[in-house]
Amino acid sequence: MPAGYGNKLVVAISSRALFNLDDSHEIYTKEGLKAYSEYQIDNEDVVLKPGDALPIAQKLLGINAHFPGEPPRVEVILLSRNSADTGLRVFNSIEHYGLNITRAAFCGGESPYRYVSAFGCHLFLSTHAEDVRHALENGVAAATLIASKGSREQDDGLRFAFDGDAVLFSDEAEQVYKHKGLEEFARSEKASAKTPLSGGPFKAFLAALQGLQSEFADGDGPIRTALVTARSAPAHERVIRTLRAWDIRLDESLFLGGLDKGAFLKAYGADVFFDDQVQHCDSAREHVATGHVPHGIANHSKHLAEDAD
DSSP states (O other), rough: OOOOOOTTTEEEEEEHHHHEEEEHHHHHHHHOOOHHHHHHHHHSSOOOOOOHHHHHHHHHHGGGGGGGTSSOOOEEEEEEEOTTTTTTHHHHHHHHHOOOOOOEETTTTTTTTGGTTTTOSEEEESSHHHHHHHHHTOOOOOEEEOOOOSSOOOOOEEEEEEOOOOTTBSSSSHHHHHHHHHHHHHHHHHHHTTSOOOTHHHHHHHHHHHHTTSSSSSOOSSEEEEEEEEEEETHHHHHHHHHHHHHHSSSSSOOOOTSSSHHHHHHHHHEEEEEEHHHHHHHHTTTSSSEHHHHSSGHHHHHHHHHHH
């Protein structure tokens, strides 16, 4: 992490994930950049409606209130394709919602992913899939945020849920499943039960979350984490041993054996769920905000086409 950031958890959020910019984006699509800029300037004192990442940002920044008089443990950074001029409306809305966001990059139509690593971010949330892919290629946990169709009762707690293969772990086991089927996947995982899986794109983010959790007494912190995976016995053992080898603890682990994930995520009360497979994201978004992680073999064009059939 760059000097000056300390050991903070740093999360970057795009302006379209933080706020609902659908109306102005439609103007940009239909009428072009000049009309879009004029619209934003004319409405810069009109507060933007919340986007799906706003509750997440509020809860993340709220963690700092647990450490009064101390350096902040969490920072949220705004990354935007807007220019600073049109982005004034975004900052006015940030002030309206009481978000302590002070660092930002306004990129004037260019992709802001270039600044994810420079800011030392552990996670990047965006609605722009291409930006997310670029961030993942540069070694940063990133997800395309998909709006939830359901509603969640809000509280102060922050609950993250993660898929396993190609998210927390590498897709090495998923490749066996895709190429050779479920039976060979189960055999391979049982044979490799004592061999830890390699880390996936969200390993470092999970480790940073655990570091933050460690500052609270057991059971007394505002953050909970859960693994929600389609795996079942005997493929569970390698997952458990992998997390032990990483010295990472999850609060909950759900091995669903192929059951639909949506209802379990609702029961867990996830604020956001991260998964690499589009069909699982479609199920999850019925209940919770969902981040698609376009990583691993399930996102290769051949397998995307197979899953669509």
